[in-house]
């Protein structure tokens with residue numbers, strides 16, 4: 001096992017990894033930009049080191065700064081968290097070339113899944129059902145129109161290098177194809193430096209269901225059921241739950257086994273998430289994320305497992321501490337993402353926290369890097385806290401969420417907390433009857 005791990009991240013996820021390290025008796029090293037000198041992850045880690053100025057490209061994304069930080073502190077492994085370099089195959093290669101361990105899958109697996117076309121082809125070959133669409137990239141408008149006719153409108157045009165919901169456009173009919181196709185390509189070029197796009201049938205009312213998987217890197221793999229992340233704004237998740245209210249135990253086993261077998265066959269190592277759209281009882285693969293996800297705590301809650309601890313164990317060459325049979329679901333968990341954003345437009349709202357109080361009590365977990373007097377810097381992600389509740393069943397989890405949100409105090413800035421109070425007054429949230437378009441429609445109608 002490692003003696004010392006460097007965490008190449010900030011905010012709540014850096015704290016999350018520090019906590020796992022501390023419980024495992026591993027020394028943690030925080031890295032920070034000059035803008036984050038007073039951040040909670042710096043205070044909580046055993047050691048810390050400044051790796052550059054505020055812009056991420058010069059600090060949290062800087063290969064030389066991170067590698068040097070490992071050399072200076074004697075860290076043997078790097079945990080990337082999510083975002084930043086967590087799915088950067090080149091970084092993994094550089095880490096390994098320096099004799100360090102990357103806590104995550106191999107560079108090759110990250111590369112394969114990072115290109116959405118290759119990912120889809122790989123998934124298909126492994127027996128995973130995929131969304132019908134173009135076979136590979138679509139280079140010309142004529143080709144795009146032909147695909148629209150073949151599969152039937154509406155279709156969605158997506159960036160091969162996509163992520164974070166960017167570079168996606170829906171074409172409702174052939175007349176709308178030209179604009180959608182060109183917009184998707186220029187967005188993709190601007191966001192990812194690669195304008196290759198592919199086309200899929202646009203599903204009209206699916207739920208977003210994702211399967212948490214874990215590979216031991218030695219040909220073994222398990223699944224930890226699904227998370228339903230259908231409540232999205234601009235393709236970004238805001239409310240996640242496990243298990244999915246629409247998924248039966250039989251369906252869970254069917255798709256879970258397909259996913260577990262696939263990652264075993266790949267020889268995948270560590271945590272991963274296979275994302276699907278789910279409509280009329282069918283699952284359609286959209287992508288695989290080769291990292292820990294923001295919403296991993298809902299899975300931890302219902303299975304009683306520490307996923308970061310497992311990532312560290314697997315990366316150090318140890319076996320998974322559970323088998324598929326050990327993994328039994330207990331109750332229901334919900335996570336809400338609390339962002340420093342001003343409603344109704346969700347405009348970023350950094351600033352100084354004048355008062356902070358985290359909710360507590362039975363079944364409540366708050367993953368956050370906030371504290372009284374903390375100034376949220378304007379340079380990074382707007383996610384400031386995740387509130388996770390666990391109950392014996394879904395109604396209890398919802399009641400607990402309501403209670404916990406009522407206890408939370410974040411003064412001095414605007415947050416998305418009022419959104420969740422409003423959502424909890426909606427019947428559809430209580431019946432679990434929502435799809436990926438529900439939230440946008442509800443917001444358009446005035447919330």
Ligand code: ADP
Nearest residue numbers: 162163164165166200201202203208235286436
């Ligand atoms: P990203 O990597 O940018 O997050 P994804 O491929 O995971 O992109 O898709 C993000 C979201 O976009 C999905 O959760 C869903 O809401 C929507 N989406 C993607 N593909 C389709 C599709 N074929 N039909 C309908 N909605 C889709």
